[in-house]
Amino acid sequence: xxxxxxxxxxxxxxxxxxxxxxxxxxxxxxxxxxxxxxxxxxxxxxxxxxxxxxxxxxxxxxxxxxxxxxxxxxxxxxxxxxxxxxxxxxxxxxxxxxxxxxxxxxxxxxxxxxxxxxxxxxxxxxxxxxxxxxxxxxxxxxxxxxxxxxxxxxxxxxxxxxxxxxxxxxxxxxxxxxxxxxxxxxxxxxxxxxxxxxxxxxxxxxxxxxxxxxxxxxxxxxxxxxxxxxxxxxxxxxxxxxxxxxxxxxxxxxxxxxxxxxxxxxxxxxxxxxxxxxxxxxxxxxxxxxxxxxxxxxxxxxxxxxxxx
Amino acid sequence: xxxxxxxxxxxxxxxxxxxxxxxxxxxxxxxxxxxxxxxxxxxxxxxxxxxxxxxxxxxxxxxxxxxxxxxxxxxxxxxxxxxxxxxxxxxxxxxxxxxxxxxxxxxxxxxxxxxxxxxxxxxxxxxxxxxxxxxxxxxxxxxxxxxxxxxxxxxxxxxxxxxxxxxxxxxxxxxxxxxxxxxxxxxxxxxxxxxxxxxxxxxxxxxxxxxxxxxxxxxxxxxxxxxxxxxxxxxxxx
Numbered sequence: 222x223x224x225x226x227x228x229x230x231x232x233x234x235x236x237x238x239x240x241x242x243x244x245x246x247x248x249x250x251x252x253x254x255x256x257x258x259x260x261x262x263x264x265x266x267x268x269x270x271x272x273x274x275x276x277x278x279x280x281x282x283x284x285x286x287x288x289x290x291x292x293x294x295x296x297x298x299x300x301x302x303x304x305x306x307x308x309x310x311x312x313x314x315x316x317x318x319x320x321x322x323x324x325x326x327x328x329x330x331x332x333x334x335x336x337x338x339x340x341x342x343x344x345x346x347x348x349x350x351x352x353x354x355x356x357x358x359x360x361x362x363x364x365x366x367x368x369x370x371x372x373x374x375x376x377x378x379x380x381x382x383x384x385x386x387x388x389x390x391x392x393x394x395x396x397x398x399x400x401x402x403x404x405x406x407x408x409x410x411x412x413x414x415x416x417x418x419x420x421x422x423x424x425x426x427x428x429x430x431x432x433x434x435x436x437x438x439x440x441x442x443x444x445x446x447x448x449x450x451x452x453x454x455x456x457x458x459x460x461x462x463x464x465x466x467x468x469x470x471x472x473x474x475x476x477x478x479x480x481x482x483x484x485x486x487x488x489x490x491x492x493x494x495x496x497x498x499x500x501x502x503x504x505x506x507x508x509x510x511x512x513x514x515x516x517x518x519x520x521x522x523x524x525x526x527x528x529x530x
Numbered sequence: 531x532x533x534x535x536x537x538x539x540x541x542x543x544x545x546x547x548x549x550x551x552x553x554x555x556x557x558x559x560x561x562x563x564x565x566x567x568x569x570x571x572x573x574x575x576x577x578x579x580x581x582x583x584x585x586x587x588x589x590x591x592x593x594x595x596x597x598x599x600x601x602x603x604x605x606x607x608x609x610x611x612x613x614x615x616x617x618x619x620x621x622x623x624x625x626x627x628x629x630x631x632x633x634x635x636x637x638x639x640x641x642x643x644x645x646x647x648x649x650x651x652x653x654x655x656x657x658x659x660x661x662x663x664x665x666x667x668x669x670x671x672x673x674x675x676x677x678x679x680x681x682x683x684x685x686x687x688x689x690x691x692x693x694x695x696x697x698x699x700x701x702x703x704x705x706x707x708x709x710x711x712x713x714x715x716x717x718x719x720x721x722x723x724x725x726x727x728x729x730x731x732x733x734x735x736x737x738x739x740x741x742x743x744x745x746x747x748x749x750x751x752x753x754x755x756x757x758x759x760x761x762x763x764x765x766x767x768x
Contacts, residue, residue: 391635398621398632404583405619407603408612410636410684 223362228485229478230363236477237376238438241431242454243461243469244383245303245424251400251464252420254319255311258326260428261451262333263303267429268442269341270298272348284353288371288433295429302333303425304418312414330447337444347443350436372434379427380470387466392419400464449503456510462523471522479509534559534594534688534719535580535611541588542572542579549575551743552589557688557721557736562714564722564730564751566764567740573723574616576740577692580721581613582606594687608636610687614694616723618677622666626657629665629676633683643683650679653709671702678709682718689713690721695729707733727764731755739764 242264249257257263274294278287310329314322337344353367365373387393398406399416406413435450436442453476461472483505488497496504513521533556542550550572557563565573578584580591582603591598593611601609612633621629630650634643651658654675660668665676674694681689691710695703707729714720714733724730731737734751739760747754754760 394628394632395635397624401621401623402619404603405615405621406632407583408581408607408615409632409680410604410607411632412602412604 224485226362227364228481230365232478232481233474234369234372234438234477235481236457236474237372237470238431238434238473239450239454239457239476240470240473241376241379241427241434242450243457243473244379244427244466245421246455246458247461247463247466247469248420248424250458251466252396252403252417253311253315255322256326256455257306257311257421257424258323258451258455259306259329259333260303260424261447261454262330263299263306263425263447264428264432264435264451264454265442265444265447266302266333266337267295267299267425268350268432268436268446269337269344269348269444270429271295271433271436272350272442273298275351284351287351288437292430292433295433296426299425299429299432300422303421307418307421312417330451334444334447341444344444347441350440350442352437352440366438368437368440369434371437372431375430375434376470379430380467383423383427383466386423392416396420453503453506456506460510460513460520462520465520465522468520468522472520475521476506476509480506483509532595533557535721536592537576537580537589538592539589540576540579540586540591542575542584543587548587549743550579550586553738553740553743553745554589555738555745555748557719559719560714560717561735562710562720562722562733562751564724564734564737565740566724566727566730566737566754568725568764570742571740572743573740574692577613577690577721577723578615580606580690581611607684607686610684611690612681612684612686612688613690614677614681614692616692616696618670618673620665620668620673620676620680622664624665625662626665626668626676627661629680630657630683633680637684646683646685650682653682653712654679671698671705674698674702674706675709678706682713686718688719688721690723692723693725694722695724695726703729727760728755731760 245260245263246257249255271291271294274291275287306329310325311322314325355367357367358365387396395411396416396419398409398411399413403413457472457476458469460476461468480502484499484502487493535557537553537555539552539554540550541548541552565576567573575584579586582601593609596609621632627647630647634646637643656672657676657679668676678691678694694706698706710720710722711733722730722734731751731754737749737751737754738745739747747760
């Protein structure tokens with residue numbers, strides 16, 4: 222069974238992808254208690270933004286130049302869409318019953334998919350995304366594709382930046398205060414509307430980084446790519462403890478590992494030979510979610526909310 | 531000199547239910563002004579409206595010569611008005627020091643802020659002893675001290691305290707009341723909302739009694755303390 226290191230590597234890489242997208246769910250939830258179901262599509266439009274930048278570059282541009290430009294374009298598009306959604310779809314509903322913004326989010330998700338499907342040139346089928354060419358690396362019995370290097374570098378860098386931002390900057394502290402008690406945050410002089418916009422923007426930027434990683438990894442983007450990945454990332458956010466940014470990444474990694482390992486090994490367990498292979502991987506992901514939520518409803522790193530007087 | 535805070539015919543409603551039905555009162559500089567009254571009289575609603583957390587349906591609020599009508603809540607503190615809310619509302623998952631620093635969020639003078647953190651820790655020694663502890667681990671009385679210390683961090687012209695004695699032991703309550711007297715002696719203007727009428731009246735310069743959204747009685751603290759209807763209704767005398 223020497224495939225274990227490989228399964229671990231695959232699981233962690235997939236998990237980091239889930240984790241980056243999960244950050245967006247958890248940050249927005251932490252501030253406004255809204256599950257932004259359009260976040261999967263924020264991820265998707267980031268992929269298309271990056272693709273557009275790639276197609277606009279002259280042929281033969283080195284990927285060392287192309288990837289940063291694609292990243293910048295993806296982040297710009299995702300952030301603009303997310304901030305626009307907050308401003309025009311969610312903000313007017315603040316103070317409305319919680320079901321209203323939730324349904325709006327689902328509606329927005331469909332609208333964004335259909336806009337890309339209808340208006341992006343030739344988007345009815347998957348669009349080819351560049352891959353990083355060259356042989357895979359062999360490390361400690363693992364095969365790592367060159368395209369995955371992007372994510373292996375980007376995910377920790379993103380987490381370090383986020384940790385620094387939240388704990389060390391004025392805006393980060395304002396964000397923590399807003400998430401713990403929005404009215405009192407206002408009394409401190411914090412412009413909570415600005416903080417909400419910031420939460421949407423950061424989540425969107427991370428989703429765009431994930432979208433570029435996804436495109437490089439799979440070699441394609443398509444208008445539906447945000448649906449199942451968004452669902453998985455949401456699962457990761459809940460698994461880690463929704464509202465907790467480190468929980469989102471931990472939840473992503475655990476989910477990715479569980480999917481990878483379950484897909485590879487469950488079929489070898491006695492009586493389970495029918496449940497092997499990729500077709501079942503989503504099932505195992507959601508089984509894990511149910512098990513964790515039964516044992517720890519607040520998620521892996523979540524905090525029990527009993528500290529409010 | 532004009533009053534620091536002037537509330538004119540203020541009306542506030544939650545949907546169709548009017549909680550504050552046209553009240554007027556003033557807070558003079560250097561004084562302790564109290565609003566007393568039972569639960570549901572509209573005292574907290576009044577403070578939250580002054581702070582901009584709620585919008586009035588009518589009337590006006592003037593603070594230090596400026597109309598607060600269209601000032602958003604997060605700009606109020608920069609005008610010199612700090613609000614220690616009912617139920618304390620400290621940030622539970624932040625440390626005591628972080629809570630204090632948030633009280634000085636808009637200030638840009640690190641030296642002055644550090645000085646004021648020390649001042650808060652001198653005023654309430656328990657805060658100094660537990661600086662790096664999560665604020666959620668403090669007892670109710672200690673959280674109240676933190677909330678007051680945090681409000682003072684903006685160096686306010688007017689400090690609004692909403693039910694600072696709520697749920698506290700008699701000893702803790704005495705301590706809080708003594709602190710209010712101390713703050714007054716240093717020149718801080720205070721608007722105090724209390725259900726504990728006895729304690730509130732005995733330290734206030736001017737008092738207003740609220741009942742179901744209206745001010746029904748006005749006078750100096752001493753006047754009201756000896757007023758028969760106040761004694762019956764709020765001080766538990768037959």
